[in-house]
Amino acid sequence: MFNSLKDIVRKSSIHVCLVNCGGCNGCDIEVVALLSPKYDLEQYGIYFHNNPREADVILVTGPVTDQWVDNLRRIYAKAPEPKIVVTLGACPQTGGVFGQEGGRVNAPVSDFIPVDAAVPGCPPRPDEILAAVLAVVPGAIAAKGRAQDKGED
């Protein structure tokens, strides 16, 4: 009961945590640009929180450097269910420009945590990030929440 109520609320109030696991910062500043009045993230019911313990959505950027291998799993475990992972940029999918010989990266992110959606681009434009999060997150959270409800009943 409580979970289904929470799902209704969560669909329109999305808490986001940004995890930079070793990227160049480009995707991160595009997420910061989303906070600006031009894009106005909060108008769409998205709150940029940056605390994994309260997050519904984990935005992952970067190609997973060595130090992040364990930490990424730990941060994922800290987020409460139901949770969605959206990766931003080319790095989390393939390693991007760093996924070459000599690079100390462990991409893709899907090797470590389950990924629900990916936004390609280097970096993706702010409106693309916003469109992707809004398109995928409410439905996915509701579906995961229903699955969780059935498990508990």
Next chain:
Amino acid sequence: MILPIGPIHPYLKEPLRLKLQTEGEKVVKAEIDYGYVHRGIEKIMEGKNWQKGIYLSERICGICSYEHTQTFAEVIELISGVTAPMRAQYLRVITNELDRIQSHLLANSTFFKSMDHETLFMNTLALREYAMEALELLTGNRVNLGWNVVGGVRMDAEKKHFDAILRKLDKIEEGFYRHKALFEEAPVVGLRCKGVGIMTHEEAVKGHAVGPIGRASGIKHDCRQDHPTYRDEFEFKPIWRKEGDNYARTMNRLNEVPQSIYLIRQAIANIPDGPVRVPVEVGSGFGEWRNEAPRGEVTYMMETNGNLIKHISIRTPSIMNIDTCARYMLNGVATVSDALTTYASCDPCIACTERVSITDAATGRREIKDFYEVI
């Protein structure tokens, strides 16, 4: 007690761990844990040609991505004995200063956010979008511009582009002085940052502080003074202050925005006609080039063998600035929240910083060293 902050924290967009040794709320010692963003860029670049190297250099850091490609192109031009055409140099100045405006406004908005001054945070970010639009208009991209090539820039701009950029600059200037007054004259803001996180001139010299952080502590040096284009073609004088506290660092960055606007206006008024790119036969040899990135001096040392990069070493400004922050600014800060604003005021850019990793051959253990340990 030791209070760890990060690597994921509301005020830190980039992963880094601050370890604050505190007595009550007072910070007595600060330590910084690097190593979350080490990717091995210099190693990937070795043995590749410049076409493959320049886009890696762009992705060292997303915020000051432009200056890295310019320095990369200029060091290869130095080795090959070529100079970019004058029109390309002017276009580089325009892009560089637009990039500086957006970087300074972003850094300051992060500082205002860490102070919990939401109005200034939003207004500064709104102003920054004009600079981003101008950059997109000129180069086609917002963050990783892909604008420089060895021997010039990728494409030419027309008068209508320059006119549109000038209109954007007018808009930035219009809002800028209003918001600057909001920061400069409001008593609450002043109390929150004046006298917090002081770094004296001696400490700044000892810690090799560069860029606006060094200039806020009285180091009267800006690499643009020594750059041939700025030195010969432009009217330019570095801005500096004496106080060395959070207020001075933020004001120094704010004051550099009108200076950059003035430089762009000079460039657009005097831009010569001609080609924007010359063909370059890359020579063999060693070259070193310094440029002023938004955060300070960035140095590229490169050895080439024919068309291939034999060895490259990059020094970015943040490595010095973050270390001076931990060593001098954070010591004796009165509260933990002031420690966070002090950290934000030194404009940290972690993605730049981490390229030194040392492997112990006997045990295979790898560690990331900071600037002082390596020297």
